[in-house]
Amino acid sequence: MQKKIAGRKKLSLNINRGDMWDEVTLKHLLQRKPKILYQGKSKYQKIIVLEAKDVRMYLDRQLQFSSLDERMYHEALVHPALSMASGRRNVLILGGGDGMAVREVLKYKDVKSVDLVELDPKVIALAKRKPISVLNNRSLFSKRVKVHLQDATIFLPSNAKRYNVVIVDFPDPSDKQISKLYTKEFLQVLTKSLAPGGIIVCQSHSTEDTPRVYWSIYHTFRSVGMNTKSYYTYVPSFGDWGFHVASYKELNPGRIKVSVPTQTLPKKITSLFNLPKQLLAKKKNAMPNSTKNLRLFRYYRLDKAKHKVPNID
Known part of the structure; x- marks a missing residue:
């Protein structure tokens, strides 16, 4: 109850x-x-x-x-992809039921529709209620937004709509079930929802704490033939946090110009794509994730096991 x-x-x-x-x-x-x-x-x-x-x-x-630093995460999640997209008419968000990513997407006047797919109706209910509704600028009440209370694995095959931008904001792959949302097979279904020239951005966990998770997601995008660019930002609540953008078209982060107001992004967005050498060196330590070989949650657990919880009693 x-x-x-x-x-x-x-x-x-x-x-x-x-x-x-x-x-x-x-x-x-x-x-x-x-x-x-x-x-x-x-x-x-x-x-x-x-x-x-x-x-x-x-x-x-x-x-x-x-609420102190969520904009640092959500602005980095949304704006590079929407700024690189050849069109923004239709946007799909998988996860992100708190409405923060929706808030950022709605800044673009040329976005005509946003489909938000969230599994948990309670998260949506809380996002429509103060104080979270204040944080997300009541984004879920926008006429441009349609909320689908559904599992993404069920929504995607049954939906005929095509999207210019897909934002993947799933939970971290901490177990086998969530790890299935980051597989080659899931991406093959997801890419069918892309409009021509469409782009996907995926939150890809901590580049600092779980580099194998980060690079496994990168290799999984590459395994379905997508051009993939990697970037990260710093969020005090989480540390260094990674993302990947992927498309079947050529991607050029050097041309990114964000046309809407933001509070936390650097003036030169291209700086987010300058990965440290020590992180790049770990790219070879990971492999793609698939339903036949669910590596991702194992990578997650192995990387997390390296850290011991400090005693604060």
Whole structure:
């Protein structure tokens, strides 16, 4: 039974999908007795929205966003791809039920429709409610936006619409089930939804903590014949965070010019594509992810196992 909690209440957290820093930060925050805006379970996950000096959402103990720096993530996720796209009429967002990516997409007047595919109706309900609706500028109420409460693996094969830009904002591939969303086979279905010259951008986890995950996603895009460019940005809540843009057309990040207002992107967007040498050297350590060989969640666990959770008691 889901329940809304107004005020403070001790939390019972049994499910854990977060990494060590999520664990440490959440434990630290709970010791300070923050205001719990929402605590409950959906059909798919445990959800916590709390307010300290910022507003945060945790899904299965994994931090999804902090209001202090979420723009650093979402602006980097959205604007390079939309700026490189040959058209922006129709945009598809997979995941991203908090509405933050939608907020950034709606800045473009030539975007006529945004289809948001989100599995969890509770996340959508919270995104339409204060304080999250304030953070996302009530983006989910826009007439240009249509929310599909559906599994992406079911939505894509049954949808005939073609998209100029697809934004993949799935959860991190921490288990076998989520890892299937980053396979060669899934991408082969996803690319059928692209309009001619269409572009995909995919959040690809931490370049610092999980470089094999990052490069496996890159190699998976390449395995379906897509031209792929890699970039990253720094988000204080998460550290260095990686993305890939992919298309069957030629991609030239050097020509990126963002035509809408942003708050956190560098003046020269091309600087995001200048990967450190030590990261580039790790490209050879990963291979594509497929349903026949689900490497991605194994890479995730192996890389995470290298880090020990500090004791803050």
